[in-house]
Amino acid sequence: MNALADLSDAIEQVVRIASPSVVSVDHARGQGSGLVVASDGYVVTNSHVVRGARELTVGVAPGERVSAKLVGDDPSSDLAVLRLGSGSVPSLPLLEERRLRVGQLVLAIGNPLRFDHSVSLGVVSAVERTLPAAPGHALEGLVQTDAAINPGSSGGPLLDAHGTVVGITTAVIPRARGIGFAIPSHTVGWVVAMLLKQGRIERPRIGVAARGVELTAARTVALGQSRAVELIEVASDSPAARAGLQNGDLVLRANGKPVGSVDELVRTLVLTGGAELALTLARGSHEVELVVTPRAEERAA
Amino acid sequence: MSKLTDLSNALRDTVAHAEKGVLPIHQAANGVTTGIVFDEHHIVTTARAIEPDAPLEVGLAKERVPATFVGADPASDLAVLRVERALTPLSHADDAELGPGHLVVAVSHGSRGTRARLGIVSRVGGSWHLPGGLRLARYFETDILPTPELTGSALVDASGALVGINAVGPGRGSLVTLPVAALASVVQAIAQHGRVRRAKLGVALQRVELPAKAAARLGARHGLIVLGVAEGGPAEQAGVLVGDILLAVGGAKVERVEELQALLDESRIDAETSVELHRAGAEATLQLRPVAR
Numbered sequence: 049m050n051a052l053a054d055l056s057d058a059i060e061q062v063v064r065i066a067s068p069s070v071v072s073v074d075h076a077r078g079q080g081s082g083l084v085v086a087s088d089g090y091v092v093t094n095s096h097v098v099r100g101a102r103e104l105t106v107g108v109a110p111g112e113r114v115s116a117k118l119v120g121d122d123p124s125s126d127l128a129v130l131r132l133g134s135g136s137v138p139s140l141p142l143l144e145e146r147r148l149r150v151g152q153l154v155l156a157i158g159n160p161l162r163f164d165h166s167v168s169l170g171v172v173s174a175v176e177r178t179l180p181a182a183p184g185h186a187l188e189g190l191v192q193t194d195a196a197i198n199p200g201s202s203g204g205p206l207l208d209a210h211g212t213v214v215g216i217t218t219a220v221i222p223r224a225r226g227i228g229f230a231i232p233s234h235t236v237g238w239v240v241a242m243l244l245k246q247g248r249i250e251r252p253r254i255g256v257a258a259r260g261v262e263l264t265a266a267r268t269v270a271l272g273q274s275r276a277v278e279l280i281e282v283a284s285d286s287p288a289a290r291a292g293l294q295n296g297d298l299v300l301r302a303n304g305k306p307v308g309s310v311d312e313l314v315r316t317l318v319l320t321g322g323a324e325l326a327l328t329l330a331r332g333s334h335e336v337e338l339v340v341t342p343r344a345e346e347r348a349a
Numbered sequence: 350m351s352k353l354t355d356l357s358n359a360l361r362d363t364v365a366h367a368e369k370g371v372l373p374i375h376q377a378a379n380g381v382t383t384g385i386v387f388d389e390h391h392i393v394t395t396a397r398a399i400e401p402d403a404p405l406e407v408g409l410a411k412e413r414v415p416a417t418f419v420g421a422d423p424a425s426d427l428a429v430l431r432v433e434r435a436l437t438p439l440s441h442a443d444d445a446e447l448g449p450g451h452l453v454v455a456v457s458h459g460s461r462g463t464r465a466r467l468g469i470v471s472r473v474g475g476s477w478h479l480p481g482g483l484r485l486a487r488y489f490e491t492d493i494l495p496t497p498e499l500t501g502s503a504l505v506d507a508s509g510a511l512v513g514i515n516a517v518g519p520g521r522g523s524l525v526t527l528p529v530a531a532l533a534s535v536v537q538a539i540a541q542h543g544r545v546r547r548a549k550l551g552v553a554l555q556r557v558e559l560p561a562k563a564a565a566r567l568g569a570r571h572g573l574i575v576l577g578v579a580e581g582g583p584a585e586q587a588g589v590l591v592g593d594i595l596l597a598v599g600g601a602k603v604e605r606v607e608e609l610q611a612l613l614d615e616s617r618i619d620a621e622t623s624v625e626l627h628r629a630g631a632e633a634t635l636q637l638r639p640v641a642r
Contacts, residue, residue, distance in 0.1 A: 052359035056452035056507035059469060063450030166471040167449045168492035196492045225494065
């Protein structure tokens with residue numbers, strides 16, 4: 049056997065193991081793919097796939113369709129969770145730690161254009177990408193890949209060479225070829241957990257515009273971490289301004305845990321449920337400790 | 350050497366092996382297109398890419414040799430060329446073994462040289478009737494970007510064995526591969542007769558739903574209603590009338606026009622064939638002999 053034949057068989061085996069957990073999600077106004085994340089019938093898909101749906105049908109195997117109900121929806125992360133009405137479908141594990149690297153081989157499985165399972169191969173082109181999404185939202189910390197993601201295959205899994213789910217595919221840029229995006233599994237994990245618990249996600253606000261940044265080599269050594277969240281703008285009279293945060297501050301830790309992306313900061317805010325948040329900042333050459341009291345998310349009327 | 354270098358070299362070896370059975374076809378007016386060696390003297394290519402009356406040449410390792418146009422089948426868009434030089438066809442991949450995730454390479458020839466593209470099998474399609482009646486038991490879709498110059502190119506597996514001929518799938522956004530073994534009957538017919546001979550009944554048909562009672566009795570939901578009968582054709586001679594609904598031909602149910610076309614292959618020409626039909630609420634059976642199309 050040559051190296052190419054070995055690789056070919058290895059990929060085929062990953063597809064064979066993973067495929068039964070990939071389902072199609074259908075309703076009167078749209079269609080997409082989904083992934084079974086718990087074998088008692090919980091399916092994660094894209095929020096945009098189930099938007100406007102009244103009755104959902106999930107295709108779990110060729111010719112086998114079951115009804116499903118929406119358990120939770122989070123348009124900010126473009127994720128939603130469904131529960132199957134019946135049947136048992138195998139689930140796939142989500143990658144927990146952040147170990148996805150640019151250049152790794154990945155596979156996308158989905159149901160493009162209502163065809164049954166279709167798989168495509170690619171590499172991780174970039175990580176920590178940000179895309180504008182629904183008005184007022186941005187999709188944060190995305191995985192970019194050149195594996196073909198077509199309309200209808202979004203909501204399906206992006207898998208690594210071990211068959212572990214590294215993301216849920218979400219979007220393609222119209223007319224661009226070879227540029228697809230997936231929501232990384234570490235985001236999917238906490239969003240799904242919160243949606244199962246309370247059906248939606250409230251994001252307490254501290255009143256900053258921020259972005260995840262890569263630190264220079266010298267700062268990485270000095271600060272002991274390679275990424276941080278840079279505050280681009282602190283809104284006046286916001287919880288952040290009252291706590292003393294300033295434009296240009298680098299958030300290093302939230303409640304003692306290192307943060308390297310806006311998603312991680314938001315996750316900490318959501319999980320603390322709006323209670324006081326202790327932030328460690330790098331400001332110039334100093335480290336500063338502050339406590340912010342967030343306010344509840346303002347909901348559009 | 351790293352594993353990546355091993356992989357890269359294996360990929361290059363696969364393409365180099367495939368190039369022995371995938372040859373450039375040169376034609377002054379049309380430039381260069383891809384030809385796939387079918388047997389010792391025959392090459393299969395895309396009918397649309399070839400001008401039958403203009404001189405043809407096939408590029409071998411070090412030289413170009415003249416080729417003659419044997420024939421074409423517009424229905425499957427295949428053409429066959431003959432070369433008076435011993436060629437070596439690629440071995441055929443076991444397409445029952447090939448599944449989603451297997452690595453494949455598309456190899457094509459164009460005016461700017463040989464082109465290779467790596468991808469995986471995305472999906473294995475089931476039974477498909479090509480226009481013209483050829484029935485494929487399965488076909489493949491890959492994640493290779495379907496660009497026009499890939500029409501007629503060869504798809505090989507990781508060992509360099511031939512999977513089939515690529516067609517850019519209409520509206521599917523993916524490259525569709527027709528298994529080469531399934532096309533053998535077409536290629537052999539062109540090689541022998543210069544074309545694919547098929548039989549006809551001499552009727553124009555349209556698929557219709559059967560009346561509920563008849564459907565329940567026959568175990569079929571659809572039949573083919575006769576919209577027209579060709580003057581002097583086998584159907585007219587046997588007494589087929591406009592408005593009859595064809596249910597079965599030669600003992601096989603016909604619920605789609607493509608199914609009937611697939612039945613009417615060369616072996617039916619001038620062979621006694623039974624036609625079951627639904628007429629005025631009752632079933633009738635007629636005998637006729639299809640003629641060559």
